[in-house]
Amino acid sequence: MKQNKNFSRALLAIMIVFGSVAAPVRLAAQNGPQRLTLSEAQAIIAAAQRDAARKNLRLSIAVVDGRGDLIAATRMPNARSTTMDTAIGKAMGAAIFGRPSAELAARSDSPLYRNMNEVTGGRLRFFQGAVPIVRNGYTVGAVGASGASAQDDEDNVKAALGAVGL
Amino acid sequence: MFRSQYRWSVLARSILATVIFVVPVAAQQRDAPAPPPGPTTAQAMAALAAAQEAAEALGVSLSCAVVDSRGDMIAMARMDGARFFTTDVAQGKARMSALFGQPSGAMADFGNSAAFSSFNETIPGPLYAFQGALPIMRDGELIGAMGCSGAASQVDEDAVRSALSVF
Numbered sequence A: 001m002k003q004n005k006n007f008s009r010a011l012l013a014i015m016i017v018f019g020s021v022a023a024p025v026r027l028a029a030q031n032g033p034q035r036l037t038l039s040e041a042q043a044i045i046a047a048a049q050r051d052a053a054r055k056n057l058r059l060s061i062a063v064v065d066g067r068g069d070l071i072a073a074t075r076m077p078n079a080r081s082t083t084m085d086t087a088i089g090k091a092m093g094a095a096i097f098g099r100p101s102a103e104l105a106a107r108s109d110s111p112l113y114r115n116m117n118e119v120t121g122g123r124l125r126f127f128q129g130a131v132p133i134v135r136n137g138y139t140v141g142a143v144g145a146s147g148a149s150a151q152d153d154e155d156n157v158k159a160a161l162g163a164v165g166l
Numbered sequence B: 001m002f003r004s005q006y007r008w009s010v011l012a013r014s015i016l017a018t019v020i021f022v023v024p025v026a027a028q029q030r031d032a033p034a035p036p037p038g039p040t041t042a043q044a045m046a047a048l049a050a051a052q053e054a055a056e057a058l059g060v061s062l063s064c065a066v067v068d069s070r071g072d073m074i075a076m077a078r079m080d081g082a083r084f085f086t087t088d089v090a091q092g093k094a095r096m097s098a099l100f101g102q103p104s105g106a107m108a109d110f111g112n113s114a115a116f117s118s119f120n121e122t123i124p125g126p127l128y129a130f131q132g133a134l135p136i137m138r139d140g141e142l143i144g145a146m147g148c149s150g151a152a153s154q155v156d157e158d159a160v161r162s163a164l165s166v167f
Helices: A002-031 A038-054 A083-097 A101-105 A111-119 A150-164 B002-028 B041-058 B086-100 B104-111 B114-122 B153-166
Strands: A060-065 A070-075 A130-135 A138-146 B063-068 B073-078 B133-138 B141-149
Touching: A038 A060, A038 A070, A038 A138, A038 A150, A038 B073, A060 A083, A060 A150, A070 A083, A070 B041, A083 A101, A083 A130, A083 A138, A101 A150, A130 A150, A138 A150, B041 B063, B041 B073, B041 B141, B041 B153, B063 B086, B063 B153, B073 B086, B086 B104, B086 B133, B086 B141, B104 B114, B104 B133, B133 B153, B141 B153
Parallel strands: none
Antiparallel strands: A060 A070, A060 A138, A070 B073, A130 A138, B063 B073, B063 B141, B133 B141
16 A cells, blocks of 8 residues: 555656656647747847948848748948838848748749739848748748848848857 | 248148049948938837837837838837737837827827828838827937837837837
């Protein structure tokens, strides 16, 4: 009888330990990869601004989530007003297609790409200057910059992602 | 006598050289166009941080946007948990407030008018005549607006108001 009680106690302890370990793992599997947070997006933008200031560039920088929806955006002092729209559009394209926007430029006139631009309200911009953010094999977002040459824009966002370790 | 004349001619030559060579080079640099009046990027980002703090204290998740006097966005942030469309609404309310120099909440009647619908067609980009955005003034001049979206419209406006002290 006493042995039986000990056994059930041990079983209960094992269940609690296992449950506390397994529950978060199961939860993570259900929710997919960890989404990009606002603080991560702001860290990327801050890193991009530092890089741009070093190279004397005036950029708008935008970070979107894996769906292409805006998380954070900033226009640096003296960056042209219209660069904001381009930065957001490039980042949206990179997120939705999961590729650097430079690779999308060649196919921007294809029916699929035009259709995708209609679906998203005509906001996509298929120019070089944005790269997707990948975590555990999933595109969790993208960062785009605009305001300098297309190559400088892309170098800037790559440097920013490198600086924050994404 | 000769010396001082020589010195003056050196000075005159160097001024002439500056005018001929340096001024055109400076003019050729692709400087940014004179921007419309607006808060600085640093001010805009500080205001977003202040609004986020206020929203966290109120227990809500908001998107907030700061625009200049032309209605062009300077900075925006969507807090974790805020719905995706709140970015557009925050921006649209801020633009409304910036273009008319009034709280967007004071423009509900105009928002229902025929004049607004034609105005909305003329001006590209989102425009929302709902409460939740306030104009930003500096020395009596309208320099932009800030808008938030994601909670009850009064809460949105309260978050903006608590961030306006940054400007």
